[in-house]
Amino acid sequence: MWRGSMAKSSSAGLSALGARVWNWCDERLALSSIWAIAEKKTVPLHRHTFWYFWGGISLLLFIVQAITGVLLLIYYRPGPEAYDSVRSITYDIQFGWFVRSLHSWAANLMVFAVFVHMFSVAFMKAYRRPREFGWWTGLALMGLVLVFGFSGYLLPWDELSYFATAVGLEIPRSLPGVGALIANIVQGGPEVSTVTVQRFFALHVFVLPLVFMGILGVHLALIMKHGSAVPPSEEARPERERRSIPFFPNFATQDLVMWLICFNVLCVMAFVFPWQLGKPADPLASAPEGIHPEWYFMSQFQVLKVLGEWIPGYLGEILGIGLFTLGGVLWGLLPLYDNTSQSGVRARHATWLALIALIGLLALTIWGYAGL
Amino acid sequence: MPADLTRRKLIWGGLGAAAAAYAGALGYPVYRYLADPAEEAAELAKVTEMELPEEELPAAGSATILQFGARKAILIRHDDDTMVCFSAVCTHLGCTVAYQADQDRIYCACHGGVYDPRTGQNVSGPPPRPLEEFNVERLDGKVVIRRA
Structure with a gap:
């Protein structure tokens, strides 16, 4: 029938x-x-709508990292064989160079996308009531992205990664009292070694992804709950003049197109500028000339360098760390300071703070590169 | 042009084809990346001959397991000094077999398969086929094993 x-x-x-x-x-x-x-679900439509895409772009890059990361795990061996395994991935395994380049490029693009997302949220004042936890979980995710970058950088165990990690771990070491203890625990001994590689590996492939995904879940759930924030310029308009589009399918389609564009850019970067591998790390070799951290740590590097010249010794270093900590705390407290939807004095102060933070980071980074 | 080909169908078909091409362009490198060790093993499997110096031969009445290209082989030296070589992979479920001189048999411990130690013929237990036999040639100071 x-x-x-x-x-x-x-x-x-x-x-x-x-x-x-x-x-x-x-x-x-x-x-x-x-x-x-x-x-x-709807998404507000106005002349700043473009900036809404950057959270999604960051998410795409995280997914790329998860997939290429698992692919790298298939051949990567932490510990004493780390360099050899990355050399084999880069030069022997079919398309291994491509997988590794995708992972390295996506890492850099992800840091960039997260920064753009954070500053667009700051300038659009999307952190105001009731979205404070969106801002805080976002800052936590950004901190984790930086730790991801720092820990992943050591894993190939080449010359550059060795010194970048050694220098990076000097920063907690300079903290008075517990500094040396923390640094020794993190690196598994008094200096960076293949033991450190093993630890950073555990951190990079298990601990960080676990914590990251938990916070990301909260971050996304909050966006689902509260929707996209409109900037003050839109809030000033009467309700009937505001426009919006449905999230599905309209905004989702645009999001998908943006993902495709970003992914294609990523593939072209990985293909045209494949990531290189330096000489194997040699703890007895001297640091090479002009060594510097990745671009996203350049501003901190420059602050420490300049303060070190002005105020030599421990004091300069502690002052530098103190400055960055203070800046970070103020940045985190932004939603509590500028919490109303009215464009009052506090809102203007917050805009100035964001502007100073952005220009400061850019200027220090350029200054850092100019001084190499 | 087919009569029922509407613009909607054409666009969806084109999008589908583009998506399939995109997935293929991504899937191919990932497949080759994952298949690399298998491809290497396939290259090794082309090995048809190996040499073993006299001093590495098993003592009379015993056997040794060898890596022959991508697979394992068992070289048995009988008490009368004749030598035979078989694939060491049980034809039942792929375990590595053992030579038991005291019971004059090749035995697979996984499921109790038994083979004849002179011909490789499956004698009892679950194995469906005999073990593949390789040619053994004794030359001056060495033994050459060849796949037929």
Whole structure:
């Protein structure tokens, strides 16, 4: 009977079957209520809408990192064989150079995207009530991204990664009292060695992803709950003049196009500028000339360098760390200081703080590169 | 042009084809990356001959397991000094077999398969086929093992 009707009209039969499968799943998984929520979501449309894409771009790059990271795990060996395994991935394994380049480029682009996302949120004042936890979880994620970058940089165990890590770990070491203890625990001994590689590996591939995904879940749930914030310039308009588009399918399609563009850019970068591997790390070799950290640590590097010249010794270093800590704390407290939707004095102060932070970071980074 | 080809169908078909091409362009490098060790093993599997110096031969009445290209082989030296060589991979479920001189048999411990130690013929237990036999040639100071 059922077969007969299938033969008469297979497409009608198929859609009937599809409807039955859907109903069966819907009854158990409440799919239609999720769909109902997704259908109602809208995204504000105004001349700053472009900046809404950067959170999604950061997410895309995180997904790329997770996938290419697992692929690298298949051949990477932490510890004493680290360099050899990365050399083999880069030069022997089919397309290994491409997977590794994607991972390295996506790491850099992710830091960039997260910075753009953070500053666009700051300038659009999307941190104000009730989105404070969105700001704080976002800052935590950015901190984790930087730790991801720092720990991943050591894993190839080449010359540059060795010194970058040695220098980086001098910063906690200079803290009075517990500094040396912390540094020794982190690096597993009094200096950077293959023991450190093993520890950073555990951190990089297990601890950080676990913590990151937990906080990311909260971050995304908060966006689902509160929706996209509108900037003050839009808030000033009367309600009926404000425009918005449905999240699904309109904004989601645009998001997808943005993902495609970003992913293509990433592939071209990885293909045209494949990531290189330096000489193996040699703890007895002298540091090479002009050694410097990755661009995203350049501003901190420059502050420490300049303060070290002005105020030699420990004091300069501690002052530098103190300055960055103070800046970070002020940055984190921004939503508590500038919490109303009115464009008052505090809102203007917050805008100035964001502007100073952005220009300061850019200027220090350029200054750092100029001084190499 | 087919009569029922609407613009909508054409666009969806084009998008589908583009998506498939994109997935293929991404899938191919990932496949080759994952398949690399298998490709290397396939290269090794082309090895058809290996040499073993006299001093590495097993003592009379014993056997040794050898890596022969990508697979394992068992070289048995019987009490009468004749030598035979078989694939060491049980034809039942792939365990590595052992030579038991006291019971004059090749035995697979996984499921109790038994083979004849002179011909490689499956004698009892689950193995469906005999072990593949390799040619053993004694030359001056060495033994050459060849795949037929």
